[in-house]
Amino acid sequence: MKRVFKLLSLEIWFLKKTxxxxxxxxxxxxxxxxxxxxxxxxxxxxxxxxxDEFAGIFRLDVTSPAQDLSxxxxxxxxxxxxxxxxxxxxxxxxxTISLTSHATAPPxxxxxxxxxxxxxxxxxxxxxxxxxxxxxxxxxxPYCEYSEKIVAPxxxxxxxxxxxxxxxxxxxxxxxxxxxPDPFFEDDVWGLDLANVRPMSFTVVGTADTSIIGxxxxxxxxxxxxxxxxxxFVAPPDAQFSIEYFTFHHSKDLHNAYLSLTRNGTTxxxxxxxxxxxxxxxxxxxxxxxVVLVLGLMVIFMLYALISIFYRQRRGQICRLKLxxxxxxxxxxxxxxxxxxxxxxxxxxxxxxxxxxxVYFIDLCGQLFKRFSANxxxxxxxxxxxxxxxxxxxxxxxxxxxxxxxxxxTAIAQEVRYE
Numbered sequence: 577m578k579r580v581f582k583l584l585s586l587e588i589w590f591l592k593k594t595x596x597x598x599x600x601x602x603x604x605x606x607x608x609x610x611x612x613x614x615x616x617x618x619x620x621x622x623x624x625x626x627x628d629e630f631a632g633i634f635r636l637d638v639t640s641p642a643q644d645l646s647x648x649x650x651x652x653x654x655x656x657x658x659x660x661x662x663x664x665x666x667x668x669x670x671x672t673i674s675l676t677s678h679a680t681a682p683p684x685x686x687x688x689x690x691x692x693x694x695x696x697x698x699x700x701x702x703x704x705x706x707x708x709x710x711x712x713x714x715x716x717x718p719y720c721e722y723s724e725k726i727v728a729p730x731x732x733x734x735x736x737x738x739x740x741x742x743x744x745x746x747x748x749x750x751x752x753x754x755x756x757p758d759p760f761f762e763d764d765v766w767g768l769d770l771a772n773v774r775p776m777s778f779t780v781v782g783t784a785d786t787s788i789i790g791x792x793x794x795x796x797x798x799x800x801x802x803x804x805x806x807x808x809f810v811a812p813p814d815a816q817f818s819i820e821y822f823t824f825h826h827s828k829d830l831h832n833a834y835l836s837l838t839r840n841g842t843t844x845x846x847x848x849x850x851x852x853x854x855x856x857x858x859x860x861x862x863x864x865x866x867v868v869l870v871l872g873l874m875v876i877f878m879l880y881a882l883i884s885i886f887y888r889q890r891r892g893q894i895c896r897l898k899l900x901x902x903x904x905x906x907x908x909x910x911x912x913x914x915x916x917x918x919x920x921x922x923x924x925x926x927x928x929x930x931x932x933x934x935v936y937f938i939d940l941c942g943q944l945f946k947r948f949s950a951n952x953x954x955x956x957x958x959x960x961x962x963x964x965x966x967x968x969x970x971x972x973x974x975x976x977x978x979x980x981x982x983x984x985x986t987a988i989a990q991e992v993r994y995e
Contacts, residue, residue, distance in 0.1 A: 598882050599918050605878065606926035606964070609871040611933030613960050616864040620828075620857045627827035627853055632798025634830040634850060636822045639843035650822035650833050653715060653801055654705040655811065658818040659757035659773030661704035666807070667754045668745025674758050675702045675807070702741055704755070704807035706817070712810055715801050722792045727782025735778035735809035742783040751780050778809045827854065864937075876971060882915055883975045912976040916969055923965045931956065 627634075636650065656662055664675050707715065709732055716728030727749075729736050735753060747753050756775035761768050790804035801823050802808075811817075824830040830846065831854055837844040846854065 594882075594885055595914065595918060598878060598885070599922065602875065602878050602882075602918060602922040603925050603929065605871055605875050606922040607929035608933050609868065609875060610923075610926050610930040610961055610964060611937055612864055612867045612871060613964070614930065614934060614957060615937040616861065616868060617957065617960075619860040619864065623853065623857050623860070624826070624828040624831075627850065630853070631827075631850070632825065633801055634824040634827055635847060636824065636830055636833060636837075637845040638820045638822060638837060639818070650824050650829065651711060652708050653711070653821050653823045654707050654803070654808075655815075655817040655821060656819040657706055657773075657811070657815055658768060659761075659770040660755045660776055660815075661706055661807070662818075663758050663761040663768055663770065664704070664755050665758050666702075666704075666741075666745060667756070668742070668747035669751055670746025671744060673702075673741075673744050674760070675704055675755075676758065676761070677701045702738070702807065703803065703805035704809075705803065705805050706811035706815060707808055709810050709813075716808075718796070718799060719789055719792055719802060723784075723788045725782075725784035726788060727784065729778075729781050729808060729810045732810050732812050733778055734781045735807065737780055737783045738786040738806035739783040740785075741806050742780065747780050747783070749780050749782055752777050753780060754778075776809075776812070831857070875968065879915060879919070879968065879972060880975060882918070883912070883978075886914070912972055915972050915975070919968045919972060920965065923961050923968070927956075927961045930961075 635653075662676055665672050666675055707729065709730075713728060713730055716726065719726045720728055727736055737747060737753070742748065745753060754775050754777045757770035757773045761770060786804065786806055789802055793800035793802075793804060822833070824833070827850070830850070834844050834846060
């Protein structure tokens with residue numbers, strides 16, 4: 577073992593210029609690599625933090641059937657039922673109205689002349705929402721505290737109505753209103769199958785000016801969950817939702833749930849503002865991911881070049897060692913040990929120098945995504961250099977196998993014929 581260490585120290589001395597030159601370049605590239613990997617991890621977190629400061633509640637619209645998103649941090653808030661909350665009619669004690677306004681004829685009717693104008697019925701669309709019994713009280717609680725006029729439906733079969741809408745059908749607290757598919761939307765042109773939708777009846781628990789809900793949402797944008805609608809009822813457990821709305825308190829949970837659903841083939845949609853901002857994450861990951869790939873390939877190439885230089889420069893010495901009886905594995909191990917030592921040194925020093933690179937890349941992120949510039953903070957993660965070190969050592973060991981094979985195949989006589 578002493579002889580091996582003696583040989584190792586001698587080879588380091590003979591190859592010192594090569595080791596110093598390659599080492600400096602390797603340290604520079606490893607520093608940049610560690611920095612970019614760190615920034616690649618930090619940038620999404622910065623954008624998520626900025627989004628959480630921008631809006632406290634996030635909504636995800638999911639086309640049913642949807643999976644349980646509670647583990648993703650989502651809470652089912654409300655839903656739509658085609659033929660009941662949309663494309664439907666509401667019938668009260670004194671009349672019936674259509675919740676969704678429509679033309680007197682379906683759109684794109686080929687029989688109509690181009691110049692003929694489509695007449696419209698009274699142009700009002702009333703927003704109706706189905707709530708879930710398990711969390712309807714939780715959702716309505718802040719609104720009920722804000723105004724005593726808001727009465728939350730608490731159990732199946734209860735509905736809360738906008739006062740003006742209730743007046744149109746002559747409904748008041750204690751009356752029954754019925755929701756049924758609007759026959760107008762049963763035409764194939766609309767692409768809706770409402771034939772199997774059965775009417776649903778609910779007891780009115782209260783009426784009020786529901787603009788109060790919108791007022792509360794403006795005053796408390798980070799707490800608002802309930803949309804400003806006209807009808808809110810507790811859906812029966814067997815209701816077939818066409819769209820279900822989930823709320824999230826953190827944009828990262830929202831994004832993870834969105835990705836999970838889309839991977840499973842479920843249609844999910846975020847609001848346009850959140851979507852455009854979250855798209856920045858993909859842009860940042862693509863950019864810095866490409867930089868990581870390039871730097872990683874450069875570091876790997878330099879390690880391969882280092883081993884190749886060792887072989888070319890010390891080929892004669894390798895043959896002498898083989899002639900003296902040194903096993904090829906020991907010879908290859910000497911030079912690969914030098915490479916591993918250089919890798920360890922590069923990662924150790926690179927971890928310190930990478931902080932300087934982080935300042936540059938974080939400033940670059942601030943220029944790319946100005947809205948979140950204050951949220952980009954660099955963090956030192958020991959796992960990053962440890963992972964890079966392990967990967968480079970593994971690659972060096974693979975080079976050892978390659979180098980060992982070359983040593984075995986080296987023609988001794990040709991190299992030492994003049995000695």
